[in-house]
Amino acid sequence: MSMEEKTYPDRTSFAVEFEGKKYEGEYFVENGILTVSSDWGTTSTQAGPNPHSIARMVLREFLEGAKRRGVLIRASFGRQ
Numbered sequence: 001m002s003m004e005e006k007t008y009p010d011r012t013s014f015a016v017e018f019e020g021k022k023y024e025g026e027y028f029v030e031n032g033i034l035t036v037s038s039d040w041g042t043t044s045t046q047a048g049p050n051p052h053s054i055a056r057m058v059l060r061e062f063l064e065g066a067k068r069r070g071v072l073i074r075a076s077f078g079r080q
Contacts, residue, residue: 016056018063025062027055040066 009028016023025038034047036055040062048054066072 012052012055014052014055014059016059016063018060019067023059023063025055025059027051036062038062040071 009030011026011028013024013026015025023038023040025036027034027036029035029047029051032047033044034051034054035044036042036058038059040059043058045054045058063072
């Protein structure tokens, strides 16, 4: 009985600037589905022709939601 090795998609780290600070996220694409993860959420959507741009947009949406909830201050990095 042979065991197949499980492969995982490569993750791409990226950052966006939001209100003067940098915030990190990561994404991967598998079978045409883009999954974006950060300290503020994880979601999946169609990858489209430019997954990096979509990932940046999704992270900004996460950050806007975190700001509305008052939890944006945690886990930021970069200039103050």
